[in-house]
Amino acid sequence: LEKINNLPQCYMCIFDVLYKPVERVMRTTLVLQDLLKHTPHRHPDYHTLRQVLKQAQQFLERINSISSSSYKPRRVPSSAAAAARSADRELIKDGFLVEVSNDGSRKLRHCFLYNDLLLCAKQKSAAGVFHSKDSYECKWYIPLADLSFQPKEDSEAIPDVAATGEDELRDLSNRAQQVKRDIARERKARSKDTKDNARASESSPVKSRREERLRKKLAELEARIVLAAPNLSFRIYHMQGKSYMFLMSSDYERIEWTEAIMKQQETCFKSFSLASLEVNALLAACVRLRKMNNVGSMMIKEDEDLLSGYLNATIHSGQGFLHACNPYCTLEVDSYGQFQTKAKTRPCKDTKSPSWDEEFELEVDGAQTLRILCYDRARDAVAGASYDDDVLIAKGKVGLVQESLRTHGEWKEVSVLMNELSIRVSMKFTPREHSLQRLPSKKSNGVFGVKIGVTAKRESTGIPSIVRKCVAEVERRGMEEIGIYRVSGVASEIQALKASFDTNRKDVTMLLGEVDINAVAGVLKLYFRELPEPLFTDSRYRDFVGASSLTDPDVKQHTMKQLINDLPAPNYRTLHFMREHLIKVSQFESENKMNLHNLATVFGPTLLRPAEDKS
Structure with missing residues (x-):
């Protein structure tokens, strides 16, 4: 090489020749960084690009360490390196997430995303999750250089977790709403015993002991709802094989965390481990830097x-x-x-x-x-x-x-x-x-806003045509539609269907087959909502409510059957027809996520409600 270097036709020194491969790797890392910025994280090549970039960065770091060792043989103490990391560390995002433990149970965690790691911690306090916390216990952490959204061959299996039943969630929500009503009654009763009613009920910070107990109970119920409600999985994996799963309530929240982590990963390519002193210092910093102090008491809001x-x-x-x-x-x-x-x-x-x-x-x-x-x-x-x-x-x-x-x-x-x-x-x-206001239709031959007995007389079956046709279309192509009857249809399509039924257009069946299935479900719900009198009738509202509160199951069943049998013939036939249809829909629960309780939640307030003059 020295002989070649001394030749007059050689335009490169020996140092340039040896440095060429390193320079090429450096240029490659810049190209890889640009590719990563413009590659969606769901693209299968994304994690391959990250791995290649990480290896290139590690190669350059080894070259730099070898080069610098000839000039600076002394080694930087690990404590100094830790201090440097801590000085540059910045809290990017934090929040309460529900983690699935190894046994499949749900645990409330406070997660902290820093610019170089993700920390999962448990708040330590006997006061409950809705009060200020003074300390944390570290459950685990992952350097962002080692974090992946895709499993590796040796990644641990994540336990299956059952989605919380709608019955349980509805029960928790109803209990929370009842406690809210009790709090309102307590405040009202307390204001009567106070001379300055307005100030006592609105601005006085003093609360009765009963109200304090009710608020504590409400906070406990909300904590249970926060744990039970999320069902969307958010999985992350450690390069060394560990797997973790959180549950989130919406895709929006899941995407927020994914994007925040990926943005910080753009500059994180070096793995590290924290000493126990570093972990303790980090936990203390969490208390000081956190942006969320509690889960957020939505139920307690007025x-x-x-x-x-x-x-x-x-x-x-x-x-x-x-x-x-x-x-x-x-x-x-x-x-x-x-x-x-x-x-x-x-x-x-x-x-x-x-x-x-x-x-x-x-x-x-x-x-x-x-x-x-x-x-x-x-x-x-x-x-x-x-x-x-x-x-x-x-x-x-x-x-x-x-x-x-x-x-x-x-x-x-x-x-x-x-x-x-x-x-x-x-x-x-x-x-x-x-x-709740139901306006009667001004059209004598219309469908919406017309008493069910009038529309049923036009049909040989005694069931309104709109009910039969909409049910038939839902059963034809909507039984596996996620959220059928819960997800809203496009209002313009619903109004077009409504106008077609009201004007008795002959092509209404064809139109039902062309629009989105959620619009078909929506027009059926709208029909029942605009009935001048609900399907269970105004006069029997209190009887049905009273029967539902009976404690003896046999008496309750007998009373309900008797009340249903006493309904007018068109109401009875339509109710029986809808009952059979909703049972069929619930049998596809694994596909459409709509069980009988979900369907009852959708239709209940429409089919059974008090008369307007008694509301």
């Missing part, structure tokens, strides 16, 4: 701060898309802090300027936030496509507690900003007490 009734939301259009895609939006609404997917728009095909203009009527109970997630529908037929999952483009949210929303019947338009995107949305809210 009802006037939350929305209960019907929220009409129209998704108009989107702007700011960089490339043509197949975008669609899903809508999530919370119920006392627990989110559920309520509606989904159709995908717009191959466009940078999507226009949906779809309206949904969402039934809300204790809501304060509307979340909007925008996805790109996977194109299986696209040449070269190597992944089939729909890819999240952007997400955003809208608060639902503004006074402008409480103005009955008025639309409010907002632009939801999602990074570089914006989605135009209009909303209006109808309180539950207004939605």
